[in-house]
Amino acid sequence: MAPIDVSGLHVRFGEVHAVRGVSFRVAEGESYGIVGESGSGKSTVLRAICGLAPISAGAVTVAGEELGRRRSAGFHRRLQMVFQDPYASLHPRHTIDRVLAEPLAIHGFDDREARILRALDEVGLGRGFRFRYPHQLSGGQRQRVAIARALILEPRVMLLDEPTSALDASIQAEVLNLLDRLRAERGLTYILVSHDLAVVAHMCERLLVMQHGQAVEELTRDGLRARAAREPYTRDLLAASEGSRPAESSP
Amino acid sequence: MTLLQVENLRVTFPTRQGPSEVVRGVSFTLGRERLGIVGESGSGKSQTGRAILGLTPPPGRATADRLAFDGIDLRRATPRQWRSLRGIRMSMVMQDPKFSLNPVMTIGRQLTEAARRTASRGEAKDRAMAMLEAVQIRDPSRVFGAYPHELSGGMGQRAMIAMMLIAEPDLLIADEPTSALDVTVQIEVLRILDRLVQDRGMGLVFISHDLRLVGSFCDRVLVMYAGRVVEELRAADLARARHPYTQGLLNCLPRIEGGRRPLPVLERDARWAL
Numbered sequence: 001m002a003p004i005d006v007s008g009l010h011v012r013f014g015e016v017h018a019v020r021g022v023s024f025r026v027a028e029g030e031s032y033g034i035v036g037e038s039g040s041g042k043s044t045v046l047r048a049i050c051g052l053a054p055i056s057a058g059a060v061t062v063a064g065e066e067l068g069r070r071r072s073a074g075f076h077r078r079l080q081m082v083f084q085d086p087y088a089s090l091h092p093r094h095t096i097d098r099v100l101a102e103p104l105a106i107h108g109f110d111d112r113e114a115r116i117l118r119a120l121d122e123v124g125l126g127r128g129f130r131f132r133y134p135h136q137l138s139g140g141q142r143q144r145v146a147i148a149r150a151l152i153l154e155p156r157v158m159l160l161d162e163p164t165s166a167l168d169a170s171i172q173a174e175v176l177n178l179l180d181r182l183r184a185e186r187g188l189t190y191i192l193v194s195h196d197l198a199v200v201a202h203m204c205e206r207l208l209v210m211q212h213g214q215a216v217e218e219l220t221r222d223g224l225r226a227r228a229a230r231e232p233y234t235r236d237l238l239a240a241s242e243g244s245r246p247a248e249s250s251p
Numbered sequence: 252m253t254l255l256q257v258e259n260l261r262v263t264f265p266t267r268q269g270p271s272e273v274v275r276g277v278s279f280t281l282g283r284e285r286l287g288i289v290g291e292s293g294s295g296k297s298q299t300g301r302a303i304l305g306l307t308p309p310p311g312r313a314t315a316d317r318l319a320f321d322g323i324d325l326r327r328a329t330p331r332q333w334r335s336l337r338g339i340r341m342s343m344v345m346q347d348p349k350f351s352l353n354p355v356m357t358i359g360r361q362l363t364e365a366a367r368r369t370a371s372r373g374e375a376k377d378r379a380m381a382m383l384e385a386v387q388i389r390d391p392s393r394v395f396g397a398y399p400h401e402l403s404g405g406m407g408q409r410a411m412i413a414m415m416l417i418a419e420p421d422l423l424i425a426d427e428p429t430s431a432l433d434v435t436v437q438i439e440v441l442r443i444l445d446r447l448v449q450d451r452g453m454g455l456v457f458i459s460h461d462l463r464l465v466g467s468f469c470d471r472v473l474v475m476y477a478g479r480v481v482e483e484l485r486a487a488d489l490a491r492a493r494h495p496y497t498q499g500l501l502n503c504l505p506r507i508e509g510g511r512r513p514l515p516v517l518e519r520d521a522r523w524a525l
Contacts, residue, residue, distance in 0.1 A: 037433035038404070139292075168291040168460060170517035173503035177513040195433065202505035202514070225508055240434040241507065242467075 003027050004049065004157065004189070008058035011044050018044045020213040021058065028156075031183060031190040033204030035197055035237065041213040042193045043084075046159045049191070050081050062157075077107050080150035084162035086142035090134040096120075096145055097130045103153050119148040123178060140171035144178065151182065160192040164199065176203060197241045201225065209234045254422055254454040255281040255303065258317035262298045262478075265310050274298050274313075275478035281422070285448055285455045287469035287486065289462050289500070295478040296458050300424045303456070304343055305333055321421065339368055342415035346427040348407030352399040358383075358410045359395035366417045382413040386443050405436035409443070416447060423447075426458045441468055462489070462500050474500070477524035496523055 004026040011019035019041040026032040036042040047053035049060055051071050060067045062079070083089040090099055100119055104112045117127055123144040134142055143163060150158055163179065164172040180203065183190055194200050200207050201224050209216040209231070217231045229235050262274035274295040279286070290296045302313035305325060318325045320341060323332070345351040353361055362379035370378055383391035386409040399407055408428065415423060425444065429437040445468070448455050459465050465472055466489040474482040474497045482494040492498050499517035 037435065169462070169500060170291065170503050173505075173514040173516050176505065177516065180513060198505045198507050201507045201509060202512075221509070236435055238507070240438045 003063070004191070005061040006045070006049070006058070007061075009045065009048060009055065009060060010057040011041070011048050011053050012056040013053075018053075018213055019048065022208075022210070022213075022215045023058075024208050024215070024218065026189060026191060029187050029189055030206070031192065031204045033200035033207035034191065034193045034210060035195065035200050035207055036210035037195060039212075040210040042210050043161050044213075045210075046081065046161050046191060046193055050079060050159055051076075052081075073107060077153045078155050079157040079159065080153060080155040081159040081161065082143075082146050082150050082163050085166050086139055086146050087134075087166065089146055090142055092134055095131050095133055096125075096137075099134075099145060099149055100152055103149060107153055109153075115152055119152040122151065122182070123148045124174075138171075139167050140174060143167060143171075143175055147175075147178065147182075155188070157189045157191070160190060162194055163192070165195065172199075179203065197224070197237060209237065252282055253280050254283060254321060255456075256317055256319045257281075257303065258315060260299065260302055260313065260315040260318065262295070262302050262307055262311055262313045264312075273311075273478050274302065277473075277475070277478075277480055279473060279480070279483070281454050281456065283448075283452045283454050284471065285445075285457060285469040287465035287472040288456060288458045288475060289460065289465050289472060290475035291460060291500075293477075294475040296460075296475050297426050299475070300343065300426050300456060300458050303424060304337060304341060306343070338365060338415075338420075339418045340420050341422040341424070342418070342420045344408075344412055344415050344423065344425040344428045347431045348399065348402075348404060348411045349431075351411055352407060354399050356398075357395070358397055358399065358402070362395070362410070362414050362417060365414045369418045378417055379413075382417045383410070385416075385447075386410070386413045387439065388413075405432050405440065408432060408436075408440055412440070412443065419451060420453065422454045422456070424456045424458070427460070428457075429464075430459070430461070437464075462497075463504060479524075481523060494523075495520065 007023045009019055009022045022045055034042045034045060044053050048055050097116060100116045101112055104115060109115060116130065120127055120129060125141060125144050137145065164175050167175060176199065182188060192200060192203055201221055204221065206218065206220050207224065208218050211233050217229060217234050219229060227238060229238060258278045260274055260277040261272060263270045263272045277299055288296045288299060298307065301307055305328065307313040315326060320336065359379060362382065363375045366375035366378045380391050380395060383394055388394050388406065388409055394402065394406065394410060402410065429440050432440060444455065447453055457465060457469055466486050469486045472484055472486050472489065473480045474494065476496050482492060482497050484492060492501065502515045503517050505514060
């Protein structure tokens with residue numbers, strides 16, 4: 001499926017020019033991070049890759065094939081997305097069983113019963129959750145359901161849009177560990193979008209910093225740890241992630 | 252000097268399964284300092300903050316052995332006394348400016364309305380403009396005439412803080428005031444709060460789920476779990492926390508420096524909630 005090659009990507013929504021010429025390349029099996037603040041266009045890049053936002057100019061190539069407006073069912077099976085807010089991304093009146101059965105039906109999978117049970121086991125939920133509704137689950141459990149829904153189609157690439165920012169710190173650790181383990185076991189490719197540099201540093205080997213729809217700087221994890229950022233904006237982000245020290249700094 | 256005394260605060264909500272106690276015997280005192288209250292969702296930290304201002308949503312009920320603000324017994328405060336306290340001597344900043352500002356009133360009108368409680372009509376507008384400058388809004392006259400939807404999140408939160416501080420309260424309760432903001436904006440808003448605490452000698456209760464942020468910003472930290480304070484410590488001593496819950500909360504955060512993989516997961520002990 002991979003590599004994923006994004007070159008000169010522009011996304012326009014009418015007057016709004018959300019993404020202005022972003023390029024990067026993700027190798028098979030790699031975990032790639034995109035960091036930026038709200039409005040930086042980081043989520044829009046992910047949405048353009050999976051077809052939820054228009055590609056106004058530039059190209060997105062996945063496994064040598066340039067993506068057009070319509071994508072095949074096979075493409076969507078191999079590339080799945082997990083959204084930020086598990087309170088909004090699950091249908092409130094569908095049971096977990098129905099949430100997981102729907103993608104299987106769409107893509108014509110057989111053996112649905114066993115696949116649903118396996119997916120629930122894999123994300124650490126257990127079979128007891130199968131016939132519950134989203135409102136009966138906690139935020140972390142719902143995000144596990146969202147991950148199971150993506151995983152059940154046996155994708156090669158997962159697009160993760162702020163998968164833990166709606167969760168408590170302790171639950172975030174559990175979900176990050178789960179994502180880490182799944183990638184190791186299945187050799188998945190991740191593109192992870194987050195506003196939290198620490199999360200990206202933990203999960204990704206390389207990362208792209210975005211601001212105002214443009215790529216500011218690409219860094220490796222080791223470069224980030226060595227504070228080898230060249231751009232002032234990246235340094236600001238790094239400084240802000242350390243927490244505040246106002247008492248000492250104020251005159 | 253003690254500004255606020257809280258002893259054995261309890262907040263109870265009736266449910267179909269019987270009363271559910273969400274704050275269970277919280278006690279602390281606050282001087283003119285920055286006190287952080289940290290905990291996960293459902294730990295009772297926000298309900299603690301609301302109960303201090305008498306804002307426990309019905310049918311919930313708050314009780315305490317002692318709840319005193321500057322010598323005034325808040326448990327027996329009359330509606331009239333509350334009106335003279337809330338928004339004037341004690342205020343609260345909520346998490347999301349989108350839901351706490353009035354969408355059909357300009358920022359200026361909302362600010363002057365707040366200022367009018369302690370100032371004359373002519374003075375109120377000047378105070379409002381001065382306050383917008385104090386929270387470092389670059390173009391105060393534009394923001395003064397703007398509606399909330401015309402402002403960014405960081406701007407809206409600054410306007411909200413300006414409104415809460417316009418009467419120069421002695422006590423500010425800030426419930427996740429920066430969680431809806433970007434990290435770089437977050438730091439700016441914290442600097443503003445910090446300066447106001449120092450310049451005006453205000454007491455600040457800073458409620459947050461972010462232990463690292465609270466540790467770097469506050470003087471003292473209360474860690475809450477299941478409605479109780481499980482640990483109280485100086486923010487500087489956070490790294491030497493004794494309670495396994497506090498340690499767990501600190502350790503489960505990923506770090507830029509990296510290290511543990513998988514991340515240590517918080518193992519909850521049923522005894523913590525007893």
